[in-house]
Amino acid sequence: MKINDFKKFFDEKANEFLNHLDLTDILKESFIYSFFSGGKRLRPWIIYNIGRYYNIDIEKLLKIGFAAEIMHTASLIHDDLPAIDNSNFRRGNESNHKKFGEWRAILAGDLGFILPFKIFSTFNKDEAYALNNFFANTTLKLIEGETIDIALEKKIISPTKEKIEDMYIKKTSALFEFSFACSSLLINNNRDFEELKKAGKNFGIAFQIYDDIKDKYGNFNDIGKDLNNDENKYTFLKIFPIEEAKYYADILFDETLLILSKLKFNDFIEELKKIKVLIERK
Amino acid sequence: MKINDFKKFFDEKANEFLNHLDLTDILKESFIYSFFSGGKRLRPWIIYNIGRYYNIDIEKLLKIGFAAEIMHTASLIHDDLPAIDNSNFRRGNESNHKKFGEWRAILAGDLGFILPFKIFSTFNKDEAYALNNFFANTTLKLIEGETIDIALEKKIISPTKEKIEDMYIKKTSALFEFSFACSSLLINNNRDFEELKKAGKNFGIAFQIYDDIKDKYGNFNDIGKDLNNDENKYTFLKIFPIEEAKYYADILFDETLLILSKLKFNDFIEELKKIKVLIERK
Numbered sequence: 001m002k003i004n005d006f007k008k009f010f011d012e013k014a015n016e017f018l019n020h021l022d023l024t025d026i027l028k029e030s031f032i033y034s035f036f037s038g039g040k041r042l043r044p045w046i047i048y049n050i051g052r053y054y055n056i057d058i059e060k061l062l063k064i065g066f067a068a069e070i071m072h073t074a075s076l077i078h079d080d081l082p083a084i085d086n087s088n089f090r091r092g093n094e095s096n097h098k099k100f101g102e103w104r105a106i107l108a109g110d111l112g113f114i115l116p117f118k119i120f121s122t123f124n125k126d127e128a129y130a131l132n133n134f135f136a137n138t139t140l141k142l143i144e145g146e147t148i149d150i151a152l153e154k155k156i157i158s159p160t161k162e163k164i165e166d167m168y169i170k171k172t173s174a175l176f177e178f179s180f181a182c183s184s185l186l187i188n189n190n191r192d193f194e195e196l197k198k199a200g201k202n203f204g205i206a207f208q209i210y211d212d213i214k215d216k217y218g219n220f221n222d223i224g225k226d227l228n229n230d231e232n233k234y235t236f237l238k239i240f241p242i243e244e245a246k247y248y249a250d251i252l253f254d255e256t257l258l259i260l261s262k263l264k265f266n267d268f269i270e271e272l273k274k275i276k277v278l279i280e281r282k
Numbered sequence: 283m284k285i286n287d288f289k290k291f292f293d294e295k296a297n298e299f300l301n302h303l304d305l306t307d308i309l310k311e312s313f314i315y316s317f318f319s320g321g322k323r324l325r326p327w328i329i330y331n332i333g334r335y336y337n338i339d340i341e342k343l344l345k346i347g348f349a350a351e352i353m354h355t356a357s358l359i360h361d362d363l364p365a366i367d368n369s370n371f372r373r374g375n376e377s378n379h380k381k382f383g384e385w386r387a388i389l390a391g392d393l394g395f396i397l398p399f400k401i402f403s404t405f406n407k408d409e410a411y412a413l414n415n416f417f418a419n420t421t422l423k424l425i426e427g428e429t430i431d432i433a434l435e436k437k438i439i440s441p442t443k444e445k446i447e448d449m450y451i452k453k454t455s456a457l458f459e460f461s462f463a464c465s466s467l468l469i470n471n472n473r474d475f476e477e478l479k480k481a482g483k484n485f486g487i488a489f490q491i492y493d494d495i496k497d498k499y500g501n502f503n504d505i506g507k508d509l510n511n512d513e514n515k516y517t518f519l520k521i522f523p524i525e526e527a528k529y530y531a532d533i534l535f536d537e538t539l540l541i542l543s544k545l546k547f548n549d550f551i552e553e554l555k556k557i558k559v560l561i562e563r564k
Contacts, residue, residue, distance in 0.1 A: 023422070024426050024433075026430075083385045103432050114425065117417075129407045133400075139396045140305070
Protein backbone atom coordinates (compact mmCIF):
# COMPACT_ATOMS: atom_id res chain seq x y z
CA MET A 1 0.00 0.00 0.00
CA LYS A 2 1.25 3.50 -0.81
CA ILE A 3 2.11 5.53 2.23
CA ASN A 4 -0.45 8.28 1.71
CA ASP A 5 -3.30 5.80 1.33
CA PHE A 6 -2.03 3.93 4.34
CA LYS A 7 -1.82 7.08 6.45
CA LYS A 8 -5.50 7.84 5.85
CA PHE A 9 -6.53 4.26 6.64
CA PHE A 10 -4.29 4.06 9.70
CA ASP A 11 -5.32 7.43 11.13
CA GLU A 12 -9.02 6.57 10.94
CA LYS A 13 -8.47 3.31 12.79
CA ALA A 14 -6.11 4.89 15.31
CA ASN A 15 -8.56 7.69 16.02
CA GLU A 16 -11.25 5.17 16.84
CA PHE A 17 -8.87 3.16 19.00
CA LEU A 18 -7.47 6.09 20.98
CA ASN A 19 -10.82 7.78 21.54
CA HIS A 20 -12.28 4.60 23.00
CA LEU A 21 -9.52 4.19 25.57
CA ASP A 22 -10.81 4.20 29.13
CA LEU A 23 -8.69 7.11 30.37
CA THR A 24 -9.21 10.55 31.86
CA ASP A 25 -9.84 13.14 29.12
CA ILE A 26 -7.11 15.40 30.51
CA LEU A 27 -4.45 12.91 29.49
CA LYS A 28 -6.18 11.57 26.38
CA GLU A 29 -6.64 15.01 24.86
CA SER A 30 -2.96 15.86 25.26
CA PHE A 31 -1.72 12.53 23.91
CA ILE A 32 -4.13 12.47 20.96
CA TYR A 33 -3.05 16.01 19.99
CA SER A 34 0.54 14.88 19.50
CA PHE A 35 -0.40 11.55 17.96
CA PHE A 36 -2.34 13.30 15.18
CA SER A 37 0.15 16.09 14.74
CA GLY A 38 1.29 15.22 11.22
CA GLY A 39 3.44 12.10 11.41
CA LYS A 40 4.05 10.19 8.17
CA ARG A 41 3.19 6.83 9.86
CA LEU A 42 6.37 5.38 8.41
CA ARG A 43 6.80 2.74 11.12
CA PRO A 44 3.21 1.41 11.04
CA TRP A 45 3.39 1.48 7.23
CA ILE A 46 6.52 -0.72 7.27
CA ILE A 47 4.87 -3.08 9.79
CA TYR A 48 1.76 -3.30 7.61
CA ASN A 49 3.54 -3.87 4.29
CA ILE A 50 5.99 -6.48 5.52
CA GLY A 51 3.30 -8.17 7.64
CA ARG A 52 1.09 -8.64 4.60
CA TYR A 53 3.86 -10.62 2.87
CA TYR A 54 3.53 -13.06 5.77
CA ASN A 55 -0.27 -13.02 5.52
CA ILE A 56 -0.68 -11.65 9.01
CA ASP A 57 -4.15 -10.40 9.82
CA ILE A 58 -4.69 -6.70 9.01
CA GLU A 59 -6.22 -5.89 12.39
CA LYS A 60 -3.19 -7.35 14.15
CA LEU A 61 -0.80 -5.36 12.00
CA LEU A 62 -2.72 -2.17 12.71
CA LYS A 63 -2.54 -2.83 16.45
CA ILE A 64 1.21 -3.38 16.31
CA GLY A 65 1.38 -0.18 14.26
CA PHE A 66 -0.57 1.69 16.96
CA ALA A 67 1.92 0.45 19.55
CA ALA A 68 4.97 1.53 17.52
CA GLU A 69 3.52 4.94 16.66
CA ILE A 70 2.33 5.52 20.23
CA MET A 71 5.84 4.82 21.55
CA HIS A 72 7.35 7.04 18.86
CA THR A 73 4.93 9.85 19.83
CA ALA A 74 5.71 9.44 23.54
CA SER A 75 9.43 9.72 22.91
CA LEU A 76 8.95 12.86 20.78
CA ILE A 77 6.77 14.49 23.47
CA HIS A 78 9.51 13.95 26.06
CA ASP A 79 12.31 14.92 23.62
CA ASP A 80 10.66 18.28 22.97
CA LEU A 81 10.52 19.20 26.69
CA PRO A 82 12.44 22.33 27.75
CA ALA A 83 14.99 20.27 29.74
CA ILE A 84 15.75 18.06 26.72
CA ASP A 85 15.54 19.55 23.20
CA ASN A 86 13.44 22.57 24.20
CA SER A 87 11.42 22.53 20.96
CA ASN A 88 8.40 24.79 20.79
CA PHE A 89 7.24 23.31 17.51
CA ARG A 90 6.95 19.83 16.07
CA ARG A 91 5.91 19.29 12.45
CA GLY A 92 4.66 22.87 12.18
CA ASN A 93 2.41 22.61 15.27
CA GLU A 94 3.04 23.67 18.84
CA SER A 95 4.81 20.95 20.77
CA ASN A 96 2.82 19.16 23.46
CA HIS A 97 4.20 21.12 26.42
CA LYS A 98 3.65 24.47 24.68
CA LYS A 99 0.05 23.54 24.03
CA PHE A 100 -0.86 21.74 27.28
CA GLY A 101 1.85 22.63 29.79
CA GLU A 102 4.89 20.64 30.80
CA TRP A 103 3.08 18.56 33.43
CA ARG A 104 0.61 17.18 30.90
CA ALA A 105 3.42 16.57 28.39
CA ILE A 106 5.42 14.55 30.94
CA LEU A 107 2.39 12.47 31.94
CA ALA A 108 1.12 12.03 28.36
CA GLY A 109 4.58 10.74 27.43
CA ASP A 110 4.51 8.33 30.37
CA LEU A 111 1.11 7.11 29.17
CA GLY A 112 2.52 6.48 25.69
CA PHE A 113 5.37 4.41 27.12
CA ILE A 114 2.88 2.02 28.77
CA LEU A 115 -0.02 1.83 26.29
CA PRO A 116 1.83 -0.47 23.84
CA PHE A 117 2.04 -3.17 26.51
CA LYS A 118 -1.69 -2.83 27.10
CA ILE A 119 -2.22 -3.24 23.34
CA PHE A 120 -0.08 -6.38 23.21
CA SER A 121 -2.20 -7.93 25.97
CA THR A 122 -5.01 -8.24 23.38
CA PHE A 123 -2.92 -10.73 21.34
CA ASN A 124 -2.83 -14.45 22.05
CA LYS A 125 -0.36 -15.63 24.66
CA ASP A 126 2.47 -16.64 22.31
CA GLU A 127 2.20 -13.47 20.26
CA ALA A 128 1.92 -11.21 23.31
CA TYR A 129 4.97 -12.82 24.91
CA ALA A 130 7.07 -12.32 21.77
CA LEU A 131 5.88 -8.75 21.17
CA ASN A 132 6.31 -7.64 24.80
CA ASN A 133 9.88 -8.86 24.95
CA PHE A 134 10.93 -7.43 21.59
CA PHE A 135 9.20 -4.14 22.29
CA ALA A 136 10.59 -3.70 25.83
CA ASN A 137 14.12 -4.17 24.47
CA THR A 138 13.38 -1.79 21.61
CA THR A 139 12.13 0.92 23.94
CA LEU A 140 15.06 0.58 26.35
CA LYS A 141 17.39 1.13 23.37
CA LEU A 142 15.37 4.14 22.29
CA ILE A 143 15.62 5.75 25.73
CA GLU A 144 19.33 4.94 25.89
CA GLY A 145 19.87 6.45 22.42
CA GLU A 146 18.17 9.66 23.49
CA THR A 147 20.38 9.72 26.59
CA ILE A 148 23.54 9.38 24.46
CA ASP A 149 22.26 12.12 22.14
CA ILE A 150 21.88 14.61 24.98
CA ALA A 151 25.10 13.47 26.70
CA LEU A 152 27.01 14.18 23.46
CA GLU A 153 25.35 17.57 23.19
CA LYS A 154 26.25 18.40 26.79
CA LYS A 155 29.80 17.12 26.19
CA ILE A 156 29.49 14.49 28.92
CA ILE A 157 30.78 11.91 26.44
CA SER A 158 33.19 12.36 23.51
CA PRO A 159 31.88 12.37 19.96
CA THR A 160 33.51 9.57 18.00
CA LYS A 161 32.07 8.03 14.84
CA GLU A 162 31.36 4.88 16.87
CA LYS A 163 29.51 6.76 19.61
CA ILE A 164 27.38 8.72 17.16
CA GLU A 165 26.54 5.57 15.21
CA ASP A 166 25.69 3.81 18.49
CA MET A 167 23.34 6.70 19.25
CA TYR A 168 21.68 6.38 15.79
CA ILE A 169 21.33 2.61 16.17
CA LYS A 170 19.60 2.97 19.52
CA LYS A 171 17.64 6.17 19.07
CA THR A 172 16.42 5.61 15.52
CA SER A 173 17.21 2.11 14.27
CA ALA A 174 15.75 0.20 17.22
CA LEU A 175 12.12 1.04 16.41
CA PHE A 176 12.76 0.39 12.69
CA GLU A 177 14.29 -2.99 13.55
CA PHE A 178 11.10 -3.76 15.43
CA SER A 179 8.94 -2.51 12.54
CA PHE A 180 10.80 -4.54 9.91
CA ALA A 181 11.11 -7.73 11.97
CA CYS A 182 8.03 -8.06 14.22
CA SER A 183 5.94 -10.01 11.68
CA SER A 184 8.59 -12.67 11.12
CA LEU A 185 8.85 -12.97 14.89
CA LEU A 186 5.11 -13.60 15.17
CA ILE A 187 5.33 -16.59 12.82
CA ASN A 188 8.61 -17.84 14.34
CA ASN A 189 10.59 -17.42 11.14
CA ASN A 190 14.01 -16.96 12.75
CA ARG A 191 16.01 -16.68 9.55
CA ASP A 192 13.86 -13.86 8.18
CA PHE A 193 13.75 -12.28 11.65
CA GLU A 194 17.53 -11.85 11.76
CA GLU A 195 17.67 -10.57 8.15
CA LEU A 196 14.85 -8.10 8.71
CA LYS A 197 16.42 -6.79 11.89
CA LYS A 198 19.55 -6.05 9.83
CA ALA A 199 17.41 -4.35 7.19
CA GLY A 200 15.74 -2.22 9.86
CA LYS A 201 19.03 -1.32 11.48
CA ASN A 202 20.57 -0.15 8.19
CA PHE A 203 17.41 1.68 7.20
CA GLY A 204 17.33 3.46 10.56
CA ILE A 205 20.89 4.75 10.31
CA ALA A 206 20.34 5.88 6.71
CA PHE A 207 17.04 7.52 7.68
CA GLN A 208 18.71 9.41 10.52
CA ILE A 209 21.55 10.67 8.28
CA TYR A 210 19.09 11.84 5.57
CA ASP A 211 17.09 13.54 8.31
CA ASP A 212 20.20 15.23 9.73
CA ILE A 213 21.17 16.48 6.27
CA LYS A 214 17.68 17.86 5.72
CA ASP A 215 17.76 19.56 9.14
CA LYS A 216 21.09 21.15 8.42
CA TYR A 217 20.80 22.09 4.74
CA GLY A 218 17.09 22.07 3.93
CA ASN A 219 16.51 19.77 0.99
CA PHE A 220 19.10 18.58 -1.48
CA ASN A 221 17.91 21.14 -4.06
CA ASP A 222 18.92 23.88 -1.72
CA ILE A 223 22.18 22.91 -0.09
CA GLY A 224 23.85 25.73 1.76
CA LYS A 225 20.74 27.14 3.35
CA ASP A 226 21.43 26.55 7.01
CA LEU A 227 18.26 25.40 8.72
CA ASN A 228 20.06 23.98 11.69
CA ASN A 229 18.89 25.69 14.84
CA ASP A 230 20.84 23.50 17.18
CA GLU A 231 24.56 23.63 16.53
CA ASN A 232 25.30 21.57 19.63
CA LYS A 233 23.63 18.40 18.33
CA TYR A 234 26.12 15.74 17.35
CA THR A 235 25.51 14.07 13.99
CA PHE A 236 27.74 12.50 11.35
CA LEU A 237 27.74 15.95 9.74
CA LYS A 238 29.84 17.24 12.63
CA ILE A 239 32.65 14.85 11.78
CA PHE A 240 32.20 14.06 8.05
CA PRO A 241 31.61 16.21 4.96
CA ILE A 242 28.01 15.98 3.74
CA GLU A 243 29.02 13.97 0.63
CA GLU A 244 30.66 11.33 2.77
CA ALA A 245 27.72 11.12 5.18
CA LYS A 246 25.26 10.84 2.29
CA TYR A 247 27.45 8.20 0.59
CA TYR A 248 27.42 6.12 3.78
CA ALA A 249 23.64 6.50 4.14
CA ASP A 250 23.12 5.44 0.51
CA ILE A 251 25.19 2.30 1.05
CA LEU A 252 23.10 1.37 4.09
CA PHE A 253 19.87 2.13 2.26
CA ASP A 254 20.96 -0.12 -0.63
CA GLU A 255 21.82 -2.88 1.82
CA THR A 256 18.28 -2.64 3.16
CA LEU A 257 16.89 -3.02 -0.36
CA LEU A 258 19.21 -5.98 -1.04
CA ILE A 259 17.86 -7.86 2.00
CA LEU A 260 14.29 -7.08 0.95
CA SER A 261 14.98 -8.25 -2.61
CA LYS A 262 16.30 -11.59 -1.35
CA LEU A 263 12.94 -11.93 0.43
CA LYS A 264 11.19 -10.93 -2.84
CA PHE A 265 9.35 -7.99 -1.26
CA ASN A 266 9.39 -6.28 -4.68
CA ASP A 267 6.42 -3.92 -4.47
CA PHE A 268 7.57 -2.77 -1.04
CA ILE A 269 11.05 -2.04 -2.44
CA GLU A 270 9.55 0.27 -5.06
CA GLU A 271 7.57 2.09 -2.38
CA LEU A 272 10.62 2.39 -0.12
CA LYS A 273 12.56 4.05 -2.94
CA LYS A 274 9.83 6.69 -3.14
CA ILE A 275 9.97 7.08 0.65
CA LYS A 276 13.68 7.80 0.40
CA VAL A 277 12.91 10.77 -1.86
CA LEU A 278 10.22 11.87 0.59
CA ILE A 279 12.60 11.70 3.56
CA GLU A 280 15.31 13.60 1.70
CA ARG A 281 13.17 16.35 0.24
CA LYS A 282 10.26 16.90 2.57
CA MET B 283 9.71 -11.65 57.21
CA LYS B 284 10.01 -8.40 59.17
CA ILE B 285 10.27 -5.33 56.96
CA ASN B 286 13.72 -4.22 58.16
CA ASP B 287 15.23 -7.66 57.56
CA PHE B 288 13.50 -7.80 54.20
CA LYS B 289 14.77 -4.36 53.18
CA LYS B 290 18.38 -5.42 53.72
CA PHE B 291 17.88 -8.68 51.82
CA PHE B 292 15.96 -6.98 48.98
CA ASP B 293 18.40 -4.08 48.59
CA GLU B 294 21.38 -6.42 48.26
CA LYS B 295 19.66 -8.42 45.54
CA ALA B 296 18.35 -5.30 43.78
CA ASN B 297 21.78 -3.70 43.81
CA GLU B 298 23.22 -6.74 42.07
CA PHE B 299 20.38 -6.81 39.56
CA LEU B 300 20.46 -3.10 38.68
CA ASN B 301 24.25 -2.89 38.43
CA HIS B 302 24.34 -5.77 35.96
CA LEU B 303 21.85 -4.17 33.59
CA ASP B 304 23.26 -3.60 30.14
CA LEU B 305 22.63 0.14 30.00
CA THR B 306 24.62 3.35 29.60
CA ASP B 307 26.09 4.46 32.94
CA ILE B 308 24.64 7.96 32.51
CA LEU B 309 21.13 6.61 32.90
CA LYS B 310 21.93 3.81 35.32
CA GLU B 311 23.67 6.10 37.79
CA SER B 312 20.73 8.47 37.93
CA PHE B 313 18.11 5.73 38.26
CA ILE B 314 20.07 3.77 40.88
CA TYR B 315 20.51 6.94 42.95
CA SER B 316 16.74 7.32 43.32
CA PHE B 317 16.11 3.61 43.70
CA PHE B 318 18.41 3.45 46.74
CA SER B 319 17.29 6.72 48.19
CA GLY B 320 15.64 5.38 51.33
CA GLY B 321 12.41 3.64 50.36
CA LYS B 322 10.84 1.29 52.90
CA ARG B 323 10.33 -1.44 50.21
CA LEU B 324 6.75 -1.80 51.37
CA ARG B 325 5.45 -3.05 47.99
CA PRO B 326 8.15 -5.72 47.43
CA TRP B 327 7.74 -6.74 51.07
CA ILE B 328 4.00 -7.31 50.58
CA ILE B 329 4.70 -9.25 47.35
CA TYR B 330 7.26 -11.40 49.14
CA ASN B 331 5.20 -12.18 52.23
CA ILE B 332 1.98 -13.01 50.42
CA GLY B 333 3.86 -14.93 47.72
CA ARG B 334 5.46 -17.19 50.31
CA TYR B 335 2.00 -18.25 51.54
CA TYR B 336 1.48 -19.58 48.01
CA ASN B 337 4.93 -21.21 47.99
CA ILE B 338 6.10 -19.13 45.07
CA ASP B 339 9.83 -19.25 44.44
CA ILE B 340 11.80 -16.56 46.32
CA GLU B 341 13.77 -15.46 43.24
CA LYS B 342 10.53 -14.91 41.33
CA LEU B 343 9.04 -12.87 44.16
CA LEU B 344 12.15 -10.73 44.33
CA LYS B 345 11.97 -10.06 40.59
CA ILE B 346 8.32 -9.01 40.81
CA GLY B 347 9.36 -6.85 43.75
CA PHE B 348 12.10 -5.21 41.63
CA ALA B 349 9.49 -4.46 38.96
CA ALA B 350 7.05 -2.89 41.42
CA GLU B 351 9.71 -0.83 43.19
CA ILE B 352 11.27 0.28 39.89
CA MET B 353 7.90 1.53 38.66
CA HIS B 354 7.26 3.23 42.01
CA THR B 355 10.69 4.93 41.79
CA ALA B 356 10.08 6.04 38.19
CA SER B 357 6.77 7.62 39.12
CA LEU B 358 8.36 9.47 42.08
CA ILE B 359 11.20 10.79 39.87
CA HIS B 360 8.66 12.25 37.44
CA ASP B 361 6.36 13.51 40.24
CA ASP B 362 9.21 15.49 41.77
CA LEU B 363 9.98 17.37 38.51
CA PRO B 364 9.59 21.17 38.60
CA ALA B 365 6.58 21.07 36.26
CA ILE B 366 4.75 18.58 38.49
CA ASP B 367 5.33 18.70 42.28
CA ASN B 368 8.57 20.71 42.12
CA SER B 369 10.15 18.84 45.03
CA ASN B 370 13.82 19.46 45.68
CA PHE B 371 14.03 16.71 48.27
CA ARG B 372 12.75 13.17 48.56
CA ARG B 373 13.22 11.16 51.75
CA GLY B 374 15.83 13.63 52.99
CA ASN B 375 17.99 13.42 49.85
CA GLU B 376 18.09 15.68 46.83
CA SER B 377 15.48 14.68 44.27
CA ASN B 378 16.73 13.15 41.04
CA HIS B 379 16.48 16.30 38.93
CA LYS B 380 18.25 18.41 41.57
CA LYS B 381 21.10 15.92 41.65
CA PHE B 382 21.39 15.01 37.95
CA GLY B 383 19.48 17.66 36.03
CA GLU B 384 15.97 17.53 34.65
CA TRP B 385 16.91 15.80 31.40
CA ARG B 386 18.41 12.83 33.22
CA ALA B 387 15.44 12.69 35.61
CA ILE B 388 12.97 12.58 32.71
CA LEU B 389 14.91 9.85 30.91
CA ALA B 390 15.64 7.84 34.09
CA GLY B 391 11.90 7.88 34.81
CA ASP B 392 11.16 6.68 31.26
CA LEU B 393 13.66 3.87 31.81
CA GLY B 394 11.89 2.85 35.00
CA PHE B 395 8.54 2.70 33.22
CA ILE B 396 9.91 0.11 30.74
CA LEU B 397 12.29 -2.01 32.85
CA PRO B 398 9.49 -3.96 34.60
CA PHE B 399 8.36 -5.36 31.24
CA LYS B 400 11.92 -6.45 30.55
CA ILE B 401 11.99 -8.18 33.94
CA PHE B 402 8.72 -10.01 33.25
CA SER B 403 10.20 -11.37 30.01
CA THR B 404 12.44 -13.60 32.18
CA PHE B 405 9.37 -15.49 33.50
CA ASN B 406 7.78 -18.40 31.69
CA LYS B 407 5.24 -17.59 29.01
CA ASP B 408 2.10 -18.01 31.14
CA GLU B 409 3.50 -16.03 34.04
CA ALA B 410 4.91 -13.29 31.82
CA TYR B 411 1.59 -12.91 30.02
CA ALA B 412 -0.33 -12.57 33.28
CA LEU B 413 2.19 -10.18 34.88
CA ASN B 414 2.53 -7.95 31.80
CA ASN B 415 -1.22 -7.45 31.52
CA PHE B 416 -1.81 -6.83 35.22
CA PHE B 417 1.18 -4.51 35.44
CA ALA B 418 0.34 -2.47 32.32
CA ASN B 419 -3.15 -1.83 33.71
CA THR B 420 -1.69 -0.97 37.10
CA THR B 421 0.73 1.55 35.63
CA LEU B 422 -1.90 3.19 33.45
CA LYS B 423 -3.99 3.73 36.59
CA LEU B 424 -0.98 5.14 38.43
CA ILE B 425 -0.31 7.67 35.65
CA GLU B 426 -3.99 8.57 35.52
CA GLY B 427 -4.09 9.02 39.30
CA GLU B 428 -1.14 11.40 39.16
CA THR B 429 -2.92 13.31 36.39
CA ILE B 430 -6.07 13.68 38.53
CA ASP B 431 -3.93 14.78 41.49
CA ILE B 432 -2.35 17.63 39.52
CA ALA B 433 -5.62 18.52 37.76
CA LEU B 434 -7.27 18.92 41.19
CA GLU B 435 -4.37 21.06 42.38
CA LYS B 436 -4.60 23.26 39.29
CA LYS B 437 -8.39 23.46 39.73
CA ILE B 438 -9.03 21.91 36.28
CA ILE B 439 -11.45 19.48 37.94
CA SER B 440 -13.64 19.95 41.04
CA PRO B 441 -12.67 18.33 44.33
CA THR B 442 -15.45 16.00 45.45
CA LYS B 443 -15.00 13.11 47.86
CA GLU B 444 -15.53 10.73 44.92
CA LYS B 445 -12.88 12.42 42.78
CA ILE B 446 -10.30 12.47 45.56
CA GLU B 447 -11.01 8.82 46.37
CA ASP B 448 -10.73 7.97 42.65
CA MET B 449 -7.34 9.70 42.66
CA TYR B 450 -6.22 7.67 45.73
CA ILE B 451 -7.45 4.41 44.18
CA LYS B 452 -5.48 5.04 40.98
CA LYS B 453 -2.41 6.82 42.26
CA THR B 454 -1.79 4.75 45.38
CA SER B 455 -4.04 1.70 45.55
CA ALA B 456 -3.30 0.37 42.05
CA LEU B 457 0.27 -0.68 42.83
CA PHE B 458 -0.83 -2.10 46.21
CA GLU B 459 -3.57 -4.11 44.47
CA PHE B 460 -0.86 -5.50 42.22
CA SER B 461 1.42 -6.22 45.19
CA PHE B 462 -1.29 -7.99 47.20
CA ALA B 463 -2.76 -9.98 44.29
CA CYS B 464 0.06 -10.84 41.84
CA SER B 465 0.97 -14.15 43.51
CA SER B 466 -2.56 -15.51 43.41
CA LEU B 467 -2.68 -14.49 39.74
CA LEU B 468 0.47 -16.51 39.03
CA ILE B 469 -1.13 -19.70 40.34
CA ASN B 470 -4.54 -18.94 38.77
CA ASN B 471 -6.38 -18.73 42.08
CA ASN B 472 -9.18 -16.43 40.93
CA ARG B 473 -11.08 -16.33 44.19
CA ASP B 474 -8.07 -15.23 46.21
CA PHE B 475 -7.05 -12.86 43.39
CA GLU B 476 -10.30 -10.89 43.68
CA GLU B 477 -10.14 -10.86 47.49
CA LEU B 478 -6.51 -9.73 47.54
CA LYS B 479 -7.19 -6.97 45.02
CA LYS B 480 -9.85 -5.69 47.43
CA ALA B 481 -7.37 -5.92 50.31
CA GLY B 482 -4.79 -3.97 48.29
CA LYS B 483 -7.30 -1.34 47.28
CA ASN B 484 -8.43 -0.72 50.86
CA PHE B 485 -4.87 -0.76 52.15
CA GLY B 486 -3.82 1.78 49.47
CA ILE B 487 -6.54 4.28 50.37
CA ALA B 488 -5.81 3.91 54.10
CA PHE B 489 -2.07 4.25 53.45
CA GLN B 490 -2.62 7.44 51.46
CA ILE B 491 -4.81 8.98 54.16
CA TYR B 492 -2.27 8.15 56.92
CA ASP B 493 0.43 9.61 54.70
CA ASP B 494 -1.61 12.78 54.10
CA ILE B 495 -2.20 13.19 57.83
CA LYS B 496 1.51 12.74 58.54
CA ASP B 497 2.37 15.30 55.81
CA LYS B 498 -0.04 17.82 57.25
CA TYR B 499 0.36 17.35 60.99
CA GLY B 500 3.63 15.55 61.50
CA ASN B 501 3.03 12.43 63.55
CA PHE B 502 0.06 11.70 65.75
CA ASN B 503 2.05 12.61 68.87
CA ASP B 504 2.44 16.08 67.55
CA ILE B 505 -0.80 17.14 65.91
CA GLY B 506 -1.00 20.80 65.20
CA LYS B 507 2.50 21.22 63.90
CA ASP B 508 1.84 22.15 60.30
CA LEU B 509 4.33 20.37 58.08
CA ASN B 510 2.29 20.81 54.94
CA ASN B 511 4.31 22.73 52.37
CA ASP B 512 1.78 22.40 49.61
CA GLU B 513 -1.57 23.88 50.52
CA ASN B 514 -2.91 23.36 47.00
CA LYS B 515 -2.80 19.57 47.14
CA TYR B 516 -6.23 18.01 47.44
CA THR B 517 -6.61 15.30 50.06
CA PHE B 518 -9.46 14.08 52.25
CA LEU B 519 -8.12 16.53 54.84
CA LYS B 520 -9.32 19.40 52.65
CA ILE B 521 -12.91 18.25 52.94
CA PHE B 522 -13.07 16.24 56.20
CA PRO B 523 -11.86 16.88 59.75
CA ILE B 524 -8.78 14.82 60.59
CA GLU B 525 -10.73 12.58 63.00
CA GLU B 526 -13.18 11.64 60.27
CA ALA B 527 -10.42 10.98 57.69
CA LYS B 528 -8.53 8.83 60.18
CA TYR B 529 -11.70 6.95 61.14
CA TYR B 530 -12.34 6.14 57.47
CA ALA B 531 -8.72 5.01 56.98
CA ASP B 532 -8.93 2.78 60.07
CA ILE B 533 -12.09 1.11 58.73
CA LEU B 534 -10.37 0.38 55.40
CA PHE B 535 -7.24 -0.87 57.15
CA ASP B 536 -9.36 -3.23 59.29
CA GLU B 537 -11.14 -4.50 56.17
CA THR B 538 -7.73 -5.34 54.72
CA LEU B 539 -6.87 -7.32 57.85
CA LEU B 540 -10.23 -9.10 57.74
CA ILE B 541 -9.60 -10.34 54.20
CA LEU B 542 -6.11 -11.48 55.17
CA SER B 543 -7.44 -13.28 58.25
CA LYS B 544 -9.96 -15.21 56.11
CA LEU B 545 -6.93 -16.36 54.09
CA LYS B 546 -5.16 -17.24 57.36
CA PHE B 547 -2.15 -15.00 56.66
CA ASN B 548 -1.72 -14.56 60.42
CA ASP B 549 1.97 -13.72 60.74
CA PHE B 550 1.62 -11.20 57.93
CA ILE B 551 -1.31 -9.54 59.71
CA GLU B 552 0.83 -9.02 62.81
CA GLU B 553 3.60 -7.45 60.69
CA LEU B 554 1.09 -5.23 58.85
CA LYS B 555 -0.16 -3.87 62.15
CA LYS B 556 3.40 -2.80 62.98
CA ILE B 557 3.69 -1.25 59.52
CA LYS B 558 0.62 0.83 60.23
CA VAL B 559 2.37 2.36 63.23
CA LEU B 560 5.45 2.93 61.06
CA ILE B 561 3.42 4.72 58.36
CA GLU B 562 1.60 6.88 60.90
CA ARG B 563 4.58 7.88 62.99
CA LYS B 564 7.63 7.89 60.75
